[in-house]
Amino acid sequence: MLDGVPSTIRIRDGRIDAVEPAGTAESGVPPSASGGEPARSSGNAPPTSPGGERVVDARGLHAFPSFKNGHTHVPMVLFRGFGDDMPLMEWLGKRIWPAEKHLTADDVYLGTRLGVLEMIRGGTTFFNEMYWHRPAIVRAVREMGVRALVGVTVIDVAGPEVLARQKAEVAELVAERRAAGAPPDDPVQLALAPHSIYTVSPPVLEWIGGVAGDEDLLVHIHLSETRREVEECLREHGCRPAHLLDRLGLVGPRLIAAHGQYLDEGELELLGAAGATVVHNPVANLKLATGEIFPYREARRAGVRVCLGTDGAASNNNLDMIEEMKVAALVQKHREVDATVLPADEALAMATTSASAAFRLGNGRIEAGAPADLVLVDFSAPATQPLHDPVSALVYAANASNVHTTICGGRVLMHARRVEGCDEEDIVAAAASAARRLLERAALA
Numbered sequence: 001m002l003d004g005v006p007s008t009i010r011i012r013d014g015r016i017d018a019v020e021p022a023g024t025a026e027s028g029v030p031p032s033a034s035g036g037e038p039a040r041s042s043g044n045a046p047p048t049s050p051g052g053e054r055v056v057d058a059r060g061l062h063a064f065p066s067f068k069n070g071h072t073h074v075p076m077v078l079f080r081g082f083g084d085d086m087p088l089m090e091w092l093g094k095r096i097w098p099a100e101k102h103l104t105a106d107d108v109y110l111g112t113r114l115g116v117l118e119m120i121r122g123g124t125t126f127f128n129e130m131y132w133h134r135p136a137i138v139r140a141v142r143e144m145g146v147r148a149l150v151g152v153t154v155i156d157v158a159g160p161e162v163l164a165r166q167k168a169e170v171a172e173l174v175a176e177r178r179a180a181g182a183p184p185d186d187p188v189q190l191a192l193a194p195h196s197i198y199t200v201s202p203p204v205l206e207w208i209g210g211v212a213g214d215e216d217l218l219v220h221i222h223l224s225e226t227r228r229e230v231e232e233c234l235r236e237h238g239c240r241p242a243h244l245l246d247r248l249g250l251v252g253p254r255l256i257a258a259h260g261q262y263l264d265e266g267e268l269e270l271l272g273a274a275g276a277t278v279v280h281n282p283v284a285n286l287k288l289a290t291g292e293i294f295p296y297r298e299a300r301r302a303g304v305r306v307c308l309g310t311d312g313a314a315s316n317n318n319l320d321m322i323e324e325m326k327v328a329a330l331v332q333k334h335r336e337v338d339a340t341v342l343p344a345d346e347a348l349a350m351a352t353t354s355a356s357a358a359f360r361l362g363n364g365r366i367e368a369g370a371p372a373d374l375v376l377v378d379f380s381a382p383a384t385q386p387l388h389d390p391v392s393a394l395v396y397a398a399n400a401s402n403v404h405t406t407i408c409g410g411r412v413l414m415h416a417r418r419v420e421g422c423d424e425e426d427i428v429a430a431a432a433s434a435a436r437r438l439l440e441r442a443a444l445a
């Protein structure tokens with residue numbers, strides 16, 4: 001079913017080739033998503049049509065665009081449940097930062113595999129990432145078959161050598177990208193990820209804005225997440241955070257600002273007029289008790305593109321975009337004392353079409369010509385019956401376990417809740433053991 005209509009979705013070369021009413025397909029295959037990719041699994045493989053193409057029987061399932069997670073630190077799944085219910089600065093100072101000092105590239109690789117596995121199982125095929133050991137993240141993304149915008153994380157509070165290393169990494173990756181002709185279909189894209197205005201100095205932010213402009217790269221930054229950030233910015237720079245970024249040349253359509261709970265109307269107007277994106281992370285904001293709830297209504301009024309993210313699993317504690325859609329809708333209704341605010345279809349758009357526009361992934365719809373990034377959802381469970389409205393069921397009643405099939409770039413990553421081409425048990429066990437060893441090294445276990 002697509003928009004309530006039994007349909008056949010044809011996929012070729014990673015894109016949707018056609019969407020037809022069920023029963024009109026030449027091969028007479030059932031209402032399905034059919035792809036040109038050969039099945040990668042044997043035992044449980046879905047049937048293959050006479051033409052040799054893979055056929056996914058989607059009868060009884062509902063197709064939606066796959067979810068795009070707009071703000072993540074995926075390897076932080078290693079810290080899931082490690083230091084909950086603590087004040088933000090105490091949690092960072094006593095738990096996260098001491099553990100991160102001991103983090104290796106291998107830990108990041110194993111953590112990313114676990115996080116991506118969780119995302120595939122929840123219907124997410126793209127994430128916007130900011131973390132350390134970029135090559136280890138890229139390796140896991142390519143192996144698992146999803147898409148990601150993987151930023152080079154930049155901070156300059158860790159000393160000049162660290163900053164010099166980050167600048168060298170940017171130069172090297174920019175040169176590589178130029179040599180490759182910046183392939184737009186590459187599932188891994190390069191971004192610049194200055195951590196925040198309080199960990200990156202104005203001259204370095206200005207340099208990042210220049211590189212982003214010259215190379216047409218997206219810039220991913222935490223912005224206006226806490227009252228303290230705004231107060232310090234006013235004291236040190238005489239303006240609010242978004243205006244500081246504007247002064248440094250960073251406000252424009254390439255800007256992806258995470259959080260933004262403390263953005264005021266003037267800042268939202270600036271961001272909206274510039275075509276910038278704000279990624280709302282309601283669960284992490286609520287869990288860390290950052291105070292304000294994101295001003296969604298004001299942001300929409302100002303024309304800001306708003307997407308949705310989970311943030312890291314250490315502050316969420318999962319990467320479930322279905323849960324994130326529901327919480328986003330609920331907190332805005334509560335904030336406005338108005339149940340009509342942020343209806344289910346808008347929550348779905350934040351996680352799909354808005355994100356696709358922000359992250360240059362096409363229009364995010366299931367239609368001919370679009371990238372074949374989609375999910376098939378099974379609403380047959382008691383918790384999602386009876387089915388009056390599939391979008392309502394998805395946003396308000398479903399969870400990750402309702403996702404039956406996940407397809408990215410035409411490749412079936414999960415079918416019938418089985419992730420293909422990888423050993424799920426091994427991924428889970430390897431990450432758990434890496435997390436245990438990491439905490440032992442940091443003497444935090």
Ligand SMILES: [Zn+2]
Nearest residue numbers: 222258311312
């Ligand atoms: Zn974050």
